[in-house]
Amino acid sequence: MNNEIIPKQPTYYEEVQRKGYSRRDFVKFVSLMTAFIGLEQSAIGQVAKALETKPRMPVIWLHFQECTCCSESFIRSSHPIVADILLDKISLDYSETLMAASGTQAEAALKNTMTKYKGQYILCVEGSVPLGADGVYCMIGGKTSLQILHEVAEGAAAIIAWGSCASNGCVQSAKPNPTQATPIHKIITNKPIIKVPGCPPIGEVMAGVIVHYLTFGVIPELDRIGRPKAFYNKRVHDTCYRRPFYDAGLFVESFDDENAKKGYCLYKMGCKGPTTYNACAVTKWNGGTSFPIQAGHPCIGCSEENFWDNGRLYERGSSFAGFGIEADADKLGEVALGVTLGAVAVHAVATNFGKSKTIHEHQAEGNESEHELES
Amino acid sequence: MANKYLHIPRLRRVYVWEMPVRFYHWLNALVIVVLIITGFYISNPLGLLSHNDASHQYTMGWFRYLHFAAAYIFFFNFLFRLYWGFVGNKFANWKQFIPTSRRFFTEMWAVFKIDILMLKKNGKEQDHLSIGHNAMAGFIYFLTFIAFLVQCLTGFGLYAGMSSWWLPKLFAWVPAMFGGDILTRQIHHWSMWFFILFAVIHVYLVFYHDYVEGRGEISSMGGGFKFIEEEMFEKNAHQTPNPEKKVK
Numbered sequence: 001m002n003n004e005i006i007p008k009q010p011t012y013y014e015e016v017q018r019k020g021y022s023r024r025d026f027v028k029f030v031s032l033m034t035a036f037i038g039l040e041q042s043a044i045g046q047v048a049k050a051l052e053t054k055p056r057m058p059v060i061w062l063h064f065q066e067c068t069c070c071s072e073s074f075i076r077s078s079h080p081i082v083a084d085i086l087l088d089k090i091s092l093d094y095s096e097t098l099m100a101a102s103g104t105q106a107e108a109a110l111k112n113t114m115t116k117y118k119g120q121y122i123l124c125v126e127g128s129v130p131l132g133a134d135g136v137y138c139m140i141g142g143k144t145s146l147q148i149l150h151e152v153a154e155g156a157a158a159i160i161a162w163g164s165c166a167s168n169g170c171v172q173s174a175k176p177n178p179t180q181a182t183p184i185h186k187i188i189t190n191k192p193i194i195k196v197p198g199c200p201p202i203g204e205v206m207a208g209v210i211v212h213y214l215t216f217g218v219i220p221e222l223d224r225i226g227r228p229k230a231f232y233n234k235r236v237h238d239t240c241y242r243r244p245f246y247d248a249g250l251f252v253e254s255f256d257d258e259n260a261k262k263g264y265c266l267y268k269m270g271c272k273g274p275t276t277y278n279a280c281a282v283t284k285w286n287g288g289t290s291f292p293i294q295a296g297h298p299c300i301g302c303s304e305e306n307f308w309d310n311g312r313l314y315e316r317g318s319s320f321a322g323f324g325i326e327a328d329a330d331k332l333g334e335v336a337l338g339v340t341l342g343a344v345a346v347h348a349v350a351t352n353f354g355k356s357k358t359i360h361e362h363q364a365e366g367n368e369s370e371h372e373l374e375s
Numbered sequence: 376m377a378n379k380y381l382h383i384p385r386l387r388r389v390y391v392w393e394m395p396v397r398f399y400h401w402l403n404a405l406v407i408v409v410l411i412i413t414g415f416y417i418s419n420p421l422g423l424l425s426h427n428d429a430s431h432q433y434t435m436g437w438f439r440y441l442h443f444a445a446a447y448i449f450f451f452n453f454l455f456r457l458y459w460g461f462v463g464n465k466f467a468n469w470k471q472f473i474p475t476s477r478r479f480f481t482e483m484w485a486v487f488k489i490d491i492l493m494l495k496k497n498g499k500e501q502d503h504l505s506i507g508h509n510a511m512a513g514f515i516y517f518l519t520f521i522a523f524l525v526q527c528l529t530g531f532g533l534y535a536g537m538s539s540w541w542l543p544k545l546f547a548w549v550p551a552m553f554g555g556d557i558l559t560r561q562i563h564h565w566s567m568w569f570f571i572l573f574a575v576i577h578v579y580l581v582f583y584h585d586y587v588e589g590r591g592e593i594s595s596m597g598g599g600f601k602f603i604e605e606e607m608f609e610k611n612a613h614q615t616p617n618p619e620k621k622v623k
Contacts, residue, residue, distance in 0.1 A: 168554070224551035235556075238537060249434025253422045268420065275556035277536075305554030311561070316418065329561065330419075333568035340572050344579045347491070354493030355587045357500050362589045365383050 012051040012214075026051075036208040036283065037220065038230035050215040057214055058113050058121040060152055061095035064145040065138050065172045065181055066127030069200040070163035071095070076286065077203025107141055114155050122213065123156035123191075125149065125184050128165040128172050132180035149187060158192045158219050159184060160209060164302060167197035167227075174308035185226060192219050195226040199302035204283050205231045225305070227277070236299050237273035239281040242266065255296075266293060270314035272301030384604040386590075389506055391466050392599045399456045400596055406445040406452065407570055413442040414567055446530055453523050466507030472517040474510075482510035490583070502588070504607050512580070515573075522569045529563040 010018070016026050030048045039047070061071075099106060113121055127145075130137035135144030143151075153159060161184045164170035172181035185193050196209055209228055212220040220228040237243065245251070245265040252260040252269050267274070273281075276299055280291040292299055298314065301307045315328070352359065392400070416438045460469035474480060482505070488494045489503045490511070503509065508516065531542075532549025533556055550559040585592035595601045 224548060225555065235536060244429040247434075247436040248427075248429040248432045249420055249436075249438075250429055250432075251420060251422065268422075272557065275560055277555070301557060304557050307557075310557045329565045329568065333565075333571065336568065336572055337575065340575050344575060348579070348583070350493060351583060351587060354495075355500055358502065358587055366589075369383065 011053055011055055013053075015056065016051075032204075033208060033211045036204050036230075037212045037228075043215075047211065047215045051211075054214060057210075058117045059124060059210075060110065060113055060121055060156075061124040061126065062145075062148060062152060063095070064125065064127030064129050064149070064165070065179065066163065066165045068126070070126045070165075070206070073198075073200035073203045074162075074206045075203070077207050110152070114152060118155040120157055121155065122158055122160060122210070123152055124160045124162055125166045126162040128169050128181035128183055129187055130172070130179035131182050132178065137179040146187065149184070153188045153191055156191055158194065158213065159188060161185065161193055161195045161197075162206065163201055164197045164199045164307065167195040168305045168307075170199060171308050173306075193226060194219050194222065194228060197227060197232075197303040197305075198278060199307075201303070202231075202279060202283050202285060205279055223277075231279040231283075232277045232303070234277065234279070234282070235274060236276045236278050236281050236293070237271075239279075240273055240293055241281065242293060260296060266296075266298040267316070269298045270312065270316055271298035272304070272307075272310075272316075273299040276301040276304050278303045384606060386602040387605055387608050388600050389603055389608075390464075390599055391507055391595055391601045393464055393467065394599065395455075395459055396463060396467050397596055397599060399452055399459065402448065402452050403456075406449045407574075409441060409445040410449060411567060411570060413438045413445065414564075417442060418564055443534065446527075446534075449523075450527050450531070453520075453527065457520075471508050471513045472520065474514060479510050479514075483514060486511040490580075502607075504603070506601060506603060519569075519573055522566055522573075525566050526563065529559050529566070532559055533563065 013026060016029075021029075027048065030051065031044055034041075034044045034047045063071075099109070127138075129135070129145045129149055131146065135146045138145040140148060161167045165172065165181070166184045169177070169181050169183045172179060173183070185195065194209055194213075196206055198205070205228075208231065209220060212228070212230075220230060223229050223232055225232075237246070240246075242263060242265045245263070246267055250259065250262075250264045252264045252266050254260070255269065265271070271293065273293065280299070281293065284291045284294070300313050301310060304310065311328075417435070420435060420438075457469075459467055460472070465471075474483075485503060486505075486509045489501045490509075493500075495501065505512075507513075528546060528549050531546035535543045535545075535547040535550075536556075538544060550556050553559045553562070581592050581596075584590070589602075591600060591602045
């Protein structure tokens, strides 16, 4: 973020005041955000200062092959300032879903931001880009989403890939992926990309990523897969309040059984918590109300790569393509074990015929030695 | 007196498996059994109906603890065996496992014909002598080493996230390479079946060789010795996958 180049823009704090929020509301928001992005208490001042002094950051939010659940999640994040200030009223220069303008006006707004804030703006992408059939599966204003993405990404300071579609392709890229839906990082390789996977991602997580960029001017620390560590460095399993039941070996065996009523671990119901990295069990959803496991439903691993192709939602073992719907690794293994045992048995029987002479010779030798000892 | 037994071949005692190799073998067998049993439990735990509070028991916790402890032993044991492939005797040498010569493949083919298909030559049963591993077995063990590697990589890769020690953390790139823990876990689970199938065939073939050849195949992993007919020893001593080095 370079302050000189974006003059006359109101700061976030000015906008907050203009919208009628009190200083107290603002500080509450700042504290909340600082905690969400995993900073220590002393950083609250830094975040507040950034929001007080830095001008608003232009944001272009593109929608491609998606269902808009990411936007829905974002505007429902727990603190109203998130939606009100960060997104809806201030930052968003272009967003097909949320902007008032349409048609040529909208296109003009996009163009305007792209030229005026070249190299400054944040590009948020929601949805995957279809590469199949020259991209005709997703076109806006006569351009394919691939063209639009290339054009807009050109002048972006950083790209945020919102949700699983943009991060890993999500449901559109599930086999056989008819539209060749492709996540953003496989198309744009010369810009910093922050992946915020989830279907949808948690609203607070989304806001936290923006606030972090705003405060420090650099993208947050990412893990090896490109997700912000502050939110994606722990397994849902390791932060789950039902974890003690897992360690104790107490599991729900079927939905609505006695164990389910007792709130036992949902591991055997196919919970993907042990292999899913997200903040669901910590931040929770809808203003900290609940999250799937708390509602008695196993985690489906929506923030993990290829989650639609990672096997059945309610079982931990994954099916094997080409071996029938019910064939998982263990069933296949059992069959292989049976075949192996059968082959071994056949070989054992055949040995007594195929090697009969050798075996008899050894036997005769052995017998003779035994008789010698007797005499 | 010796003349009386001339038609019975004299056997020469050959020290094949050194103490460290035997120790490695049995420790490996033990931890693999532990890893498979605990692994099965972890992947699909038994249904327990209990009136205890969660705080009163630690069933899954103990299974996981055993799995991780056995995994560490497995890992270091594996590393030790790799080391021994360079400093051990010729039967333990890495050349017994990795095909580096045309002879290796020739012998593999011979073993396949003699021990698997049990083909006869001119109506006569054939005998094949490999004092250490035969080339086929050596190559299969090479595949098991690859399976060991896969299990170490995926296992410690999955473990890296919950560990604070640098060693497992060295494997953190593995799940990232597979796009996450889900696929990594599945590869870990699938590969486990290789060990089960291997164990069945391995144990069977040991019995087979002992039964057909009578050279002490089974007990060799106990005391380290195999017993080779004098004339075979003279004639075929070089018939190991390591033709450059003759048995001294």
